[in-house]
Amino acid sequence: METEELQNLNVHHGHNIRRTRIEKGIKQDAMAKLVNLSQPAVSRYEQTKVIDDEMLRRFSRALNVPVEYLKTLEEDAPSVVFENISNDVHDNDNISTPSGYAQSTTNNFNPIDKITELYERLLKEKDEKYAALEQRIRNLEQQK
CATH class of the missing domain: 1.20.5 (Single alpha-helices involved in coiled-coils or other helix-helix interfaces)
Incomplete structure (x- = not known):
């Protein structure tokens, strides 16, 4: 049913990940390190219309945005800036943050x-x- 709802909306999970990554100034290879994937895998995910919830959670934590943002942002929607988002990241989530990257990538x-x-x-x-x-x-x- 969720897939049917997505087809009715102009939502593309991969494009939402790519758009958010670019807005935050993160390159694909850096994103790959943040989500423990290869750069080609990140590229494939960015071209995938529907991504499973677990992968969306990994990308949302790496991008510091709510998972619902990646799940529901419609194509051609205006940009939204998230500041001081608190995602419940647990030690066993297996998401690493390379040194030099801050959790919040807001340029003030x-x-x-x-x-x-x-x-x-x-x-x-x-x-x-x-x-x-x-x-x-x-x-x-x-x-x-």
């Missing part, structure tokens, strides 16, 4: 801070150019 930055930083850098460059031009003018005046 304030665009205003970036704009301010760019503006200050441009002002500094302008001041340096003015100082260099003034020095040239003084050198030219001394040569006369």
Whole structure:
């Protein structure tokens, strides 16, 4: 019955995994390590329309999203960002996290801070150019 419901919806588990993986900036080989599979196996799963619940749980833990998100996200649906999701991960789940990967892959930055930083850098460059031009003018005046 669940398969029939999925056929009625525009849901593709593999595409949902791929889309979420890309949104989080995780490459297939890194994802393979997170779910203890080979990279070609991850690729095959990303092309599979219906994936069993156990595999979906493994991918959801690795991607730090609820399993229902991967099971129900329809094609062409808007992106959703999950922060501070608590998945019940047990020691015997056999999911490893390579060093260098944080459980939460949220990039937090304030665009205003970036704009301010760019503006200050441009002002500094302008001041340096003015100082260099003034020095040239003084050198030219001394040569006369």
